[in-house]
Every structure is written in C-alpha cells, then in structure tokens.
Amino acid sequence: MIFPAEKLTAAVQNPKLQTAIYDSTGRLMEKRRVAIAPDSIDDFQAYRTQAHRIKQHTIENLDYYLEQFERNVSANGGKVVWARDADEAVAFVRQICKEKGVQRIVKSKSMTTEEIELNHELEHDKIDIVETDLGEYILQLANEKPYHIVAPALHKTRYDVADIFTEKLGEAREEVIEKQTMIARRRLREKFVTAELGITGGNFLIADSGAVTIIENEGNARLSSSAPRVQIAVAGIEKLIPRAQDLATFLRVLGRSATGQPLTVYTSFLSGPRRENEIDGPEEFYVLLIDNGRTKVIADPAKRQSLYCIRCGACLNHCPVYRKIGGHNYPWVYSGPIGAILSPQFHGVATDPWLPYASSLCGACAEVCPVKIQIPKILLELRHEVTEAKRVVGDGRLEKLAFQLYSFVMTRPGLYNFIEGLAPRFFPGQSDGKWLNKVPGVMSIPPVAGWLSQRDLPPPPEKSFRELWRERSGGRA
Amino acid sequence: MTTARESILHKVRTSLGRSAGQAPPPVPPPLMRQPVIDTQRRVDMFCAALDKLAAKTLKAASAAEARAYAEALVKDRRAVASNAPYLAEIGVASLAGVESGFTDRLKLREACVHYDLGITSADYCLADTGTMVMISSREEARMISLLPPRHLAIVPRERILTGLDELLTLIPIPSVRSSSMVLITGPSRTADIEQILVRGVHGPGEVHVVVV
Numbered sequence: 001m002i003f004p005a006e007k008l009t010a011a012v013q014n015p016k017l018q019t020a021i022y023d024s025t026g027r028l029m030e031k032r033r034v035a036i037a038p039d040s041i042d043d044f045q046a047y048r049t050q051a052h053r054i055k056q057h058t059i060e061n062l063d064y065y066l067e068q069f070e071r072n073v074s075a076n077g078g079k080v081v082w083a084r085d086a087d088e089a090v091a092f093v094r095q096i097c098k099e100k101g102v103q104r105i106v107k108s109k110s111m112t113t114e115e116i117e118l119n120h121e122l123e124h125d126k127i128d129i130v131e132t133d134l135g136e137y138i139l140q141l142a143n144e145k146p147y148h149i150v151a152p153a154l155h156k157t158r159y160d161v162a163d164i165f166t167e168k169l170g171e172a173r174e175e176v177i178e179k180q181t182m183i184a185r186r187r188l189r190e191k192f193v194t195a196e197l198g199i200t201g202g203n204f205l206i207a208d209s210g211a212v213t214i215i216e217n218e219g220n221a222r223l224s225s226s227a228p229r230v231q232i233a234v235a236g237i238e239k240l241i242p243r244a245q246d247l248a249t250f251l252r253v254l255g256r257s258a259t260g261q262p263l264t265v266y267t268s269f270l271s272g273p274r275r276e277n278e279i280d281g282p283e284e285f286y287v288l289l290i291d292n293g294r295t296k297v298i299a300d301p302a303k304r305q306s307l308y309c310i311r312c313g314a315c316l317n318h319c320p321v322y323r324k325i326g327g328h329n330y331p332w333v334y335s336g337p338i339g340a341i342l343s344p345q346f347h348g349v350a351t352d353p354w355l356p357y358a359s360s361l362c363g364a365c366a367e368v369c370p371v372k373i374q375i376p377k378i379l380l381e382l383r384h385e386v387t388e389a390k391r392v393v394g395d396g397r398l399e400k401l402a403f404q405l406y407s408f409v410m411t412r413p414g415l416y417n418f419i420e421g422l423a424p425r426f427f428p429g430q431s432d433g434k435w436l437n438k439v440p441g442v443m444s445i446p447p448v449a450g451w452l453s454q455r456d457l458p459p460p461p462e463k464s465f466r467e468l469w470r471e472r473s474g475g476r477a
Numbered sequence: 478m479t480t481a482r483e484s485i486l487h488k489v490r491t492s493l494g495r496s497a498g499q500a501p502p503p504v505p506p507p508l509m510r511q512p513v514i515d516t517q518r519r520v521d522m523f524c525a526a527l528d529k530l531a532a533k534t535l536k537a538a539s540a541a542e543a544r545a546y547a548e549a550l551v552k553d554r555r556a557v558a559s560n561a562p563y564l565a566e567i568g569v570a571s572l573a574g575v576e577s578g579f580t581d582r583l584k585l586r587e588a589c590v591h592y593d594l595g596i597t598s599a600d601y602c603l604a605d606t607g608t609m610v611m612i613s614s615r616e617e618a619r620m621i622s623l624l625p626p627r628h629l630a631i632v633p634r635e636r637i638l639t640g641l642d643e644l645l646t647l648i649p650i651p652s653v654r655s656s657s658m659v660l661i662t663g664p665s666r667t668a669d670i671e672q673i674l675v676r677g678v679h680g681p682g683e684v685h686v687v688v689v
Contacts, residue, residue: 024672042510050508061501063489076652082481134678135669153669161670181667181675188679193590209652219623219665219680226619226657227586237485244652245507245645252641259668263606263641266680267660271652279560279618280582281656291481295488 003354004329011326017155021326024154025317031260032314032368040262041252050249052372055308058240059298065207065240066289072210076272078285085292086116092288093118093199093232097127100230102196106188108214108221109133110201111149111311112234112290114333118199129199130191132220134184141168147327148335150258150313155326188220198224198282202235203310204250205287208243211271212287215254215264222266231282233270237289238307244269250310253370257312293346303378306341308371315365315375321358331355337365341378349385356382399447423460435459509642519604519637520688526607530663531676532684540567543631543687547596548572550629550685554593557585557625560616561598567689569596569631579618589624595681596629597622599661601647602688605640606662609686613657622661628681633689 011017036044058065070080083089096102105122107113107129119140122129131140135153139146141164146152153161158177165171165183174180200221204213212233214221225231241250247269255261274281297307316322316336327335331352332343340355349356356379365375391400409416436442436457443449463471479487490496514522524534537543544567550556551574558577564570570577575596579585589595597617599609609630613619622628638644641660651658665680676682 020671027672047508050505053505057501057504060493061495062493063486063495063497064499064501066486066489072652076656082485084481084484088481132679133669134667138669151669151672154672156670158670177670177673178675180670181678185678189590193586209650211652217666217668218678220678222619222623222659223679226623237489242504243507244648244650245509248507248509248642248645261662263608263660263662265662265664265666267662269651269658269660270656272656274582274613275656277615278613278656279580279585279615280620281613285656289485291485291488295485295492298489299492 007329008325011329012324016157017326018324020155020157021323024148024151025323028151028259028313028317032257032317033260035256035260035262041256044253044256047249047253048370048372051253051310051370052308054241054246054249055371056305058242059238059304059307062237062240062298065242066237068207069205069210069240069287072208073272073285073287074210076210076285077275078210078272078287080287080289083288083290083292086290089116089234089288089290089292090118090121093122094125096197096230096232096286097122097125100196102230103128104191104195105129105197105199106132106191106195106220106224106228107136107199108201108216108224109136109152110199110234111146111333112201112236113199114146115292116234116290118234128191130188130195132188132191132224133216133218134181134220137184137188138164141165145328145333148313148316149311149338155328192223192227195228197230197232198226198228200224200231200233202233202239202287203254204241204247205235205239205289206242206244206247206269207240209269209271211244211269213247214268214270215251215266216268217259217261217265219266222268225268225270226281229282230284230286231270231273232286232288234288234290236307237291237294238309254310254312257314257368257370297342297345300345302381303341303345305373306338306345306378308373309338309342310371311338312370314368314370318364318368320360320362320364325358330358337375337379338373341373341375341382344382344385349382350389353386353389356380356386417464417466420460420464420466507645509646511642511646512639514604514639516634516637519639520634522604523602523607523637524686524688526605527663527684527686530607530684532607532663532686535685535687537687537689540689543689544568544572546685546687547575547629547631550627551575551594554627555591556594556596556629557588557592557621558596559598559618559621562616563598563633564596564631567631580615585618586620586624589620592625594627594629595621595623595625596631599630599632599636601644602632602637603640603644603660604637608641608660608662610644611659611661612651612655613659614655619657619659622659623680626677626681627683627685628661629685629687631687631689637688 148154202212273285322336330339556575558570600612601610664676667678
C-alpha cells in the first residue's frame with residue numbers, strides 16, 4: 001500500500017470520526033489508569049516485568065513448548081494441526097467442513113483468523129460463517145475490517161448500527177443501544193444452536209496443560225466452544241506460555257491493560273473434547289497452530305520481542321498517531337504501534353516503507369505495554385532497514401551525506417563552537433519568529449522544506465549555553 | 478515432502494540455535510502471592526466485588542434462607558438446575574418449577590435455550606475479583622450458567638478462596654480435572670457500540686449469587 005495521503009487527510013478532517021476515536025480511546029486509557037493504580041493492584045510493574053520474562057523465555061525456547069503443548073493436547077483427546085501459511089490454515093478448516101458436513105460456523109473474535117481472511121475464503125464455499133462478538137458481527141454485516149484490536153467497531157455510532165441492522169437484517173429501525181444488542185442476541189442465538197462447528201481464537205496456549213485460554217466479556221466464545229459438535233481454536237505459534245500458573249501474571253496484566261478489568265467476565269480454560277463424565281462440550285477439539293510469517297520474526301534477535309504481544313490494544317489507545325488516523329489507515333489487520341512493527345516484519349519493509357515512520361517516537365506505547373515490548377526501538381530498527389534498502393537502489397545518497405556532515409561536526413567540539421558562534425551573526429532572528437525559513441537556499445531542499453512548512457527552529461540566541469556557563473562560573477569551564 | 482509441523486519446528490530451531498529435544502533453561506518461577514484472609518472477610522470481599530459488577534448477592538445465614546431466595550426467583554419462571562449435590566442437599570433442585578438431572582447434551586441444551594433461569598453451585602469462588610469457578614463435570618454442565626438469561630449460583634462459604642493465585646496453587650494443572658474450567662466474573666456484558674455498557678449480550682445479564 002502506498003502512503004495513503006488522501007485517506008489520512010479524510011480521517012483527520014472528519015470531526016465525527018475524530019470524536020469517536022478520541023472518546024473511546026480516552027475512556028480505555030482512563031479505565032486502565034484506574035485499574036493499575038496501587039489501590040487496585042499491588043506493584044503492577046512487577047507483573048509487567050514477570051510477563052516480559054516469561055514471554056522471553058517461551059519464545060527463546062519455543063520449539064520445546066510447542067512440542068510439549070502438542071503432546072498434552074493429544075493426551076487430553078484433542079489434536080494439534082500445523083499450518084505454515086494462510087492457505088494451509090484455510091485448507092484445514094475446509095477439510096473439516098467437508099468431512100463433517102458443516103454448513104454453518106459460529107466464530108468468536110480472533111485476530112489470527114482476520115490475518116488468514118478465513119471468513120472471506122469460506123464464504124466462497126457457501127458456508128454460513130458468522131462472527132458472534134457484537135462488534136465483529138456489526139462489521140461483518142458492514143463488510144469492514146476491525147478498527148481496533150479490542151474494540152473492533154469503535155468507529156461506529158448507534159445510528160450507523162441502526163442503518164446496518166435495517167439494511168442487512170431487515171429489522172425495524174432501532175437506535176437504542178440496549179435494544180440493538182438484544183437484536184444481535186436473538187439473531188445469533190439461532191446461529192449458535194444450529195452451527196455444527198465453532199471457531200475460536202486463543203489468548204494463551206498452555207504447554208503444561210495442553211489447554212487454550214480464551215478471555216471475553218460477552219459469552220460468545222463460551223457459546224462457540226460449547227454449543228457446536230466440533231471446536232477449532234486458531235492461534236499463532238507465539239501464543240504459548242509454559243504453565244497454567246503463569247496465568248496468574250498474564251490475566252492480571254491483560255484485562256487491566258485492555259479494558260481496565262481485573263478479570264474479564266469470562267475466562268475459559270479449555271483442554272480437549274468433552275470427557276466421558278461430562279454432560280456437554282464439543283465432541284472434537286482441534287488447535288490450529290499458525291506460522292504465517294512468525295518464524296521470520298523469530299529469526300531476528302533484535303526484533304523477536306514483537307511476538308511477546310498479547311493483543312491488549314493499550315498501545316493503540318495511547319498512541320497520538322493512532323488517535324488521529326484511526327485503525328483503517330494501517331495497511332494490515334493489526335493497527336497502531338504494534339501494527340506498525342508487525343506488518344513490516346511479516347510482509348517486508350519494502351511493502352509499506354512509510355509505516356515505521358508513522359510514529360512520533362514519543363514512547364507511550366512502550367510505557368504502557370504489559371509485556372514491555374520496546375516498540376520505539378523496533379521502529380528505529382525498521383527505519384534503518386528502510387534506509388538500507390533505499391541505499392541498495394541508489395536512493396538516499398543526499399540523506400547519507402547530510403548525516404555524515406552532521407556527525408563530522410558533532411564529534412568535533414572546536415568546529416561546533418566555531419559554527420555556533422557564526423550563526424547569529426549571519427542569520428539574525430526575524431521579527432516574525434521565522435529563522436531557518438529565511439536562510440537562502442534552505443527552502444529548495446525538499447525534505448527540509450516539507451518540515452519547515454509547518455514549523456521553524458527558534459533563532460539562535462546571542463550567546464550560547466557554553467558561553468553563558470563560562471560567564472556565570474567565573475571563567476571556569 | 479516435509480510436513481508443516483516439521484518445517485515450522487525446523488525454522489524455529491534454526492532461528493534460535495536450538496536442537497531437537499533440547500531442554501530449556503529453568504523458567505522463572507511463577508509470580509503468585511497469597512494473603513491470609515479469614516472466611517468472614519473473604520465473604521465480604523467476594524460480595525462487595527460482585528455488587529460493583531451489578532450482580533445481586535445475598536449472604537444467607539442458613540440453607541433455608543438460600544432456598545427461600547431461590548424459590549422467590551423461580552416463581553412464575555421455568556428453571557433448569559445443575560446436578561450439583563449441594564443443590565439437591567439444600568432442596569433447591571427439587572423446588573417446583575425447577576428441572577434437574579439432565580445427562581443428555583442435546584436435551585440439556587434445549588432446556589437451557591428456552592428456560593428463564595439457570596441454577597448452579599460453583600466449585601470455588603475468588604474473593605478479590607468476585608469470580609465463580611465452574612469446572613465442567615457430571616454435576617456441573619457448561620451451559621446452565623451460560624444460556625438462560627438469568628443465572629443463580631448458591632455456594633457454601635468455605636469454597637471462597639482469596640483469589641486466582643490460591644486457585645492456581647490448589648489446581649496447578651486444571652486440565653487434569655476437566656476439559657473445561659471457566660471463571661465467571663459478573664454478568665455478561667459488552668461495550669461494543671459507543672462504549673456504552675450493556676448487560677446480557679450472549680450470556681446471562683442477571684447474575685444472583687447466594688453465599689451460605
């Protein structure tokens with residue numbers, strides 16, 4: 001995707017959208033702030049550190065935990081299926097549909113299935129595949145992608161929903177949110193009791209238990225995993241954690257970071273099909289483990305930690321860029337800062353070279369990340385890769401020259417002092433506060449002109465800091 | 478032809494410089510804390526947390542009081558009760574209007590879809606978060622606490638643990654006990670439209686908890 005300048009401008013200039021994004025992300029920020037305060041949780045930072053350590057340990061020994069997980073899922077009577085890419089993953093679901101005569105699938109929220117575009121693929125086969133999370137249901141009807149990892153329909157108002165339900169479901173127009181929710185409940189109930197297959201995501205795959213943990217507030221993941229005869233949990237290979245006891249850490253940080261909840265309403269810990277002494281639950285249980293680019297990320301030690309992500313969405317809510325441009329202007333299903341580091345690593349930096357630059361590097365994302373991913377550092381790494389790639393094709397020579405000159409001056413204090421002394425004499429400050437703007441020739445250098453069109457450097461002061469320092473300390477340097 | 482499994486594991490190992498079957502270094506110990514809290518205080522914490530989530534709670538002095546609460550709730554409604562021995566013991570499973578004893582999956586689902594109230598006990602409760610722990614078994618099905626629009630849970634007070642850490646210490650590997658362990662913390666909710674909180678989107682919108 002080329003730099004979507006027009007779409008970005010449209011988003012920024014749409015006051016309704018701006019209000020929707022600011023209000024929703026602002027509320028989520030506030031909820032998180034309250035939930036991590038000391039009167040709510042003792043030493044939240046210790047849990048972040050622990051979460052980072054556990055994820056680091058797991059990713060660095062991932063093959064071991066994947067195999068342990070697979071063994072335990074089998075021991076519980078389930079089956080692990082591996083998929084290198086989206087095609088293999090979709091092919092497996094298709095095969096199950098064919099074997100079991102599946103006509104209808106109920107699906108709970110899963111970013112991984114967005115990644116492999118499962119719905120789109122299965123719709124070709126005339127299979128009724130239904131999103132059951134309220135936000136995802138609305139978006140499926142509207143034929144849109146999620147706007148946010150945790151709040152997928154964040155950009156839709158009750159009036160949009162009224163339009164969608166009227167147009168796509170033929171319901172009488174309803175603008176009251178409670179009643180809209182009940183329309184969805186009624187419509188989706190029919191689907192739950194008739195679907196032969198339930199597809200869920202998985203927030204954590206637990207190696208020592210062979211279990212999938214799913215967190216949610218609505219109950220649709222519980223329904224998807226309990227009502228149909230067959231369940232498939234779809235998850236990326238990076239979702240492993242070693243022990244069930246690690247949930248003591250991860251559940252604490254995930255709910256609080258995502259929606260400010262100490263625990264979400266439902267936490268399901270699912271391991272295999274219904275057992276002989278149990279009344280309900282699926283008869284068949286599959287875990288579909290997906291690579292789809294993750295092994296490429298593991299191969300780079302500097303950026304490997306991108307896979308620690310537990311999809312809480314906190315970095316989106318706190319990002320000044322996401323909060324302006326919204327979720328649909330990122331090129332892939334993952335938006336915000338985490339999307340800006342995942343997409344280039346999955347698809348290569350050449351695909352969307354502008355993406356690592358869609359950040360002010362303010363550091364808010366790293367500050368709030370529950371697993372302490374150093375997102376700004378990874379963005380810089382990616383910028384480096386973008387620049388290297390340009391150099392290969394002969395681009396960016398001027399940029400390189402400029403930085404060589406910069407580093408030449410900055411590593412020579414004498415020379416720096418000399419230039420600093422000259423500046424005010426040649427280019428005094430102007431009455432309108434503009435300075436660098438007026439230096440002859442500067443506005444003809446494209447990148448500099450672009451930068452200066454919105455702002456300027458303050459004019460150089462009469463005396464430099466070092467001169468003032470010398471004066472005030474009585475001549476001592 | 479290599480399988481997807483072999484290919485993925487091979488890529489992971491090559492990237493990490495590991496060999497097949499190589500044991501990992503020791504994993505950092507889990508971070509768990511267990512405060513000592515007496516039973517009365519646990520009951521109070523549990524109910525306070527649930528009240529904040531808009532669940533209805535009752536601290537019942539006796540089994541008779543719990544049964545009376547259930548009776549009032551069942552009145553003019555149809556209810557399905559789980560096979561938990563505790564519900565039978567305190568006479569809730571045999572109340573008029575309550576159907577119990579389901580062992581067939583489809584029949585149970587049918588009842589849960591059409592009835593107004595699901596009655597269960599809970600294997601454990603977590604005081605600090607107001608959570609009920611439901612472990613699927615012959616005695617507790619998954620769907621009774623999920624499909625009907627109202628859920629009533631009746632639990633003896635000694636089943637209230639301090640929190641998640643105590644639960645995971647008691648049951649370090651939940652999959653040994655059951656194919657499904659679900660933590661329920663308040664009524665089903667959503668905020669997917671304009672971040673406005675609505676209860677009862679898929680699961681029960683009304684949750685009643687009686688601690689005996």
